[in-house]
Amino acid sequence: MTAQQKSMTTQEVANRLVSLCREGKVLDAGEELYGENIVSVEPDKSPSGTLTGKKAVREKGNQFAEMIEASHGGHISDPLVAGDHFSISWLMDITMKGQGRTKMEEICVYEVKDGKIVKEQFFY
Amino acid sequence: MTAQQKSMTTQEVANRLVSLCREGKVLDAGEELYGENIVSVEPDKSPSGTLTGKKAVREKGNQFAEMIEASHGGHISDPLVAGDHFSISWLMDITMKGQGRTKMEEICVYEVKDGKIVKEQFFY
Numbered sequence: 001m002t003a004q005q006k007s008m009t010t011q012e013v014a015n016r017l018v019s020l021c022r023e024g025k026v027l028d029a030g031e032e033l034y035g036e037n038i039v040s041v042e043p044d045k046s047p048s049g050t051l052t053g054k055k056a057v058r059e060k061g062n063q064f065a066e067m068i069e070a071s072h073g074g075h076i077s078d079p080l081v082a083g084d085h086f087s088i089s090w091l092m093d094i095t096m097k098g099q100g101r102t103k104m105e106e107i108c109v110y111e112v113k114d115g116k117i118v119k120e121q122f123f124y
Numbered sequence: 125m126t127a128q129q130k131s132m133t134t135q136e137v138a139n140r141l142v143s144l145c146r147e148g149k150v151l152d153a154g155e156e157l158y159g160e161n162i163v164s165v166e167p168d169k170s171p172s173g174t175l176t177g178k179k180a181v182r183e184k185g186n187q188f189a190e191m192i193e194a195s196h197g198g199h200i201s202d203p204l205v206a207g208d209h210f211s212i213s214w215l216m217d218i219t220m221k222g223q224g225r226t227k228m229e230e231i232c233v234y235e236v237k238d239g240k241i242v243k244e245q246f247f248y
Contacts, residue, residue, distance in 0.1 A: 080201050080213040083229035085247040087211040089204040105207035107233055109247055123209040123233055 007115030014079035014086040017110070017117070021090075022076050027061050030054070035116035042122055070095040085111050131239030138203035138210040141234070141241070145214075146200050151185050154178070159240035166246055194219040209235050 008016070013033055020029035030038075040057045042048040051057050072093040079086040092104040106124035110117050132140070137157055144153035154162075164181045166172040175181050196217040203210040216228040230248035234241050 077204050080204060080211060080231065082213040082215060082231045083248055085229075085231040087204060087213070087231045087233065087247075089206040089211070091206060105209075107204060107206045107209040107211045109211065109231055109233060111247065123211075123235065124207055 008112075009115075010084055010086055010112045011079075011081050013112045013115060013117060014081055014088075014110070018076055018079055018088060024071075027058070027065060030058060030061055033117050034058075035113065035118045038117060039119045041120065043124060067096050067099075068094050069097045072101065084113065085109060132236075133239075134208055134210055134236045135203075135205050137236045137239060137241060138205055138212075138234070142200055142203055142212060148195075151182070151189060154182060154185055157241050158182075159237065159242045162241060163243045165244065167248060191220050191223075192218050193221045196225065208237065209233060 017029050017033055020026070020032070034054050034057060036054050037052065038054055038057050040048075040051045040060065042050070048060060051060055072095070074090070074092040074094075076091075077089040079088050087107060087109045090104075090106050090108055093101070094104065095101045104124065106122050109121045109123070111119040141153050141157055144150070144156070158178050158181060160178050161176065162178055162181050164172075164175045164184065166174070172184060175184055196219070198214070198216040198218075200215075201213040203212050211231060211233045214228075214230050214232055217225070218228065219225045228248065230246050233245045233247070235243040
């Protein structure tokens with residue numbers, strides 16, 4: 001290892017994100033892999049809208065985690081990688097507090113720069 | 125087959141798009157699978173911006189096809205499907221007229237409604 005540490009490639013970031021999230025370490029994944037100015041884009045129909053900055057996105061993640069009463073299973077695909085971007089599919093079978101059991105299915109797209117996730121966008 | 129034809133599922137639309145595009149029938153895929161009000165979103169950095177309607181998106185496709193001098197190979201992944209959305213990775217090794225040989229790598233995300241693609245977004 002030289003003094004200048006080499007940034008992770010898009011494939012390496014993708015693999016790391018998938019690995020951590022499959023272990024349930026979704027918030028840890030953000031801490032480790034998000035760039036400071038991460039932009040997080042939800043669909044137009046979502047009240048969350050677009051958030052910028054690691055703190056705001058962490059807060060969104062915390063709020064979502066706190067709404068989950070129970071997780072009954074799910075599936076995170078292997079990543080598709082193309083240049084600076086990758087995508088995964090994410091299926092969740094969860095019970096949300098006060099909302100009952102629901103299946104969430106989404107496509108997630110991530111942009112990587114200098115070994116960090118600088119943008120994420122969710123489709124559902 | 126009943127009188128009311130059943131719409132293709134997201135998985136079926138995804139498979140059909142990938143199959144046609146792997147055969148090089150990209151424009152045919154649009155004719156067959158796009159909804160009339162298809163919305164096509166390029167990255168902010170692209171001059172194409174966002175286009176709406178089958179005619180406008182077809183025109184963009186035609187213009188891109190006309191700029192290709194030679195195709196040297198490429199790869200279209202199998203689709204990742206989640207609910208009404210799917211994504212693919214698309215790698216192209218092409219020579220563009222007057223611009224030389226280039227490798228294009230992108231993630232493509234599609235939204236399906238009633239068996240048609242109603243929105244597509246490209247990440248590169």
